[in-house]
Amino acid sequence: MSKGEETKRAIVDQALELVSTVGLEKLTIGALANATGMSKSGLFAHFKSKEQLQLQVLEEARQRYIEVVVTPAFNKPRGEARLRALFELTLKDWEESLPGGCIFHAVAAELDDQPGPARDYLVAVLRDQRDMFARSAQMAIDTGEFRKDLDIDQFVFELSSITGAHPHFGRLLGDPNSEKHARKAFEALLERAH
Amino acid sequence: MSKGEETKRAIVDQALELVSTVGLEKLTIGALANATGMSKSGLFAHFKSKEQLQLQVLEEARQRYIEVVVTPAFNKPRGEARLRALFELTLKDWEESLPGGCIFHAVAAELDDQPGPARDYLVAVLRDQRDMFARSAQMAIDTGEFRKDLDIDQFVFELSSITGAHPHFGRLLGDPNSEKHARKAFEALLERAH
Numbered sequence: 206m207s208k209g210e211e212t213k214r215a216i217v218d219q220a221l222e223l224v225s226t227v228g229l230e231k232l233t234i235g236a237l238a239n240a241t242g243m244s245k246s247g248l249f250a251h252f253k254s255k256e257q258l259q260l261q262v263l264e265e266a267r268q269r270y271i272e273v274v275v276t277p278a279f280n281k282p283r284g285e286a287r288l289r290a291l292f293e294l295t296l297k298d299w300e301e302s303l304p305g306g307c308i309f310h311a312v313a314a315e316l317d318d319q320p321g322p323a324r325d326y327l328v329a330v331l332r333d334q335r336d337m338f339a340r341s342a343q344m345a346i347d348t349g350e351f352r353k354d355l356d357i358d359q360f361v362f363e364l365s366s367i368t369g370a371h372p373h374f375g376r377l378l379g380d381p382n383s384e385k386h387a388r389k390a391f392e393a394l395l396e397r398a399h
Numbered sequence: 400m401s402k403g404e405e406t407k408r409a410i411v412d413q414a415l416e417l418v419s420t421v422g423l424e425k426l427t428i429g430a431l432a433n434a435t436g437m438s439k440s441g442l443f444a445h446f447k448s449k450e451q452l453q454l455q456v457l458e459e460a461r462q463r464y465i466e467v468v469v470t471p472a473f474n475k476p477r478g479e480a481r482l483r484a485l486f487e488l489t490l491k492d493w494e495e496s497l498p499g500g501c502i503f504h505a506v507a508a509e510l511d512d513q514p515g516p517a518r519d520y521l522v523a524v525l526r527d528q529r530d531m532f533a534r535s536a537q538m539a540i541d542t543g544e545f546r547k548d549l550d551i552d553q554f555v556f557e558l559s560s561i562t563g564a565h566p567h568f569g570r571l572l573g574d575p576n577s578e579k580h581a582r583k584a585f586e587a588l589l590e591r592a593h
Contacts, residue, residue, distance in 0.1 A: 358580065362584065383556070390556065
């Protein structure tokens with residue numbers, strides 16, 4: 206990486222942490238100048254617009270999700286072991302990897318009624334995630350761990366329901382049993398898939 | 400209602416619709432002036448601050464949830480029939496009652512890392528909702544429809560997971576089967592509660 210690229214990466218990292226707590230809307234060049242101690246003009250040299258900055262942050266989040274969740278999970282054998290890893294890493298490691306928790310959760314409700322490139326990018330990332338869960342469930346059918354007539358789309362809906370509910374009950378409502386409930390719901394889901 | 404109260408109520412209604420699509424952060428006196436065609440100073444006469452306006456909107460949302468979901472559900476007999484009504488009305492009628500869908504969903508991710516009166520109010524509303532689901536599940540145990548050893552907190556976690564996942568899959572990802580998946584997940588949850 207060149208020095209310029211390194212600086213840019215460091216700025217995007219700070220922007221990502223900021224967005225995980227305050228959302229995309231508050232990610233202005235001014236707020237980022239405060240967080241990084243850089244001048245606004247210095248930041249404008251790296252990011253031409255707020256929109257471009259938002260996209261860079263979402264792209265960085267996608268990279269991190271691959272590092273924190275996808276790569277370690279894909280080191281597990283295909284089938285139920287990999288699905289368990291995807292679930293556990295998304296529930297716990299990914300949620301804890303940023304100060305405000307899952308950034309996709311943080312920006313999803315913000316963007317769902319806001320057409321534009323940021324929404325399009327987010328939807329593409331989340332569809333990729335859904336498809337990855339679906340392929341992993343298909344592999345668990347192929348290994349014989351899951352039953353052949355499993356409704357994969359239904360399985361993925363329920364899996365995502367559980368990981369999505371944890372920030373709601375844990376982070377927002379402060380329920381100390383949220384993680385335990387999420388794991389128990391996942392075990393029940395696996396049981397019905399056998 | 401006096402004329403002043405009527406005007407205020409009409410303004411809060413418009414603010415609520417605005418918040419359901421753009422979030423609380425963008426609900427400024429200026430944006431509301433644009434949406435209502437009223438002057439900023441006229442609006443300031445009704446709401447002393449942005450914070451007070453936010454609280455009024457959340458209070459109005461709570462009232463509407465009672466009208467759209469709680470009251471019709473409580474006309475059903477206690478037990479499984481009432482739980483079914485609570486689920487269906489939350490999933491469908493409530494989600495469709497505002498242009499941007501469930502307003503609690505819209506502001507939850509926005510407020511979860513933002514301490515203050517708006518977050519406190521939202522958390523109180525959502526805890527009330529959770530407790531209402533829990534009491535309704537307890538009644539279904541009392542009527543003999545649900546098994547006596549049902550883990551009620553676990554049941555409520557899973558019920559809320561399902562209603563929370565629908566805006567994600569339906570509104571954001573554009574999955575036409577989202578509602579069908581939500582209903583199927585709910586039926587499986589009820590089956591395990593019997």
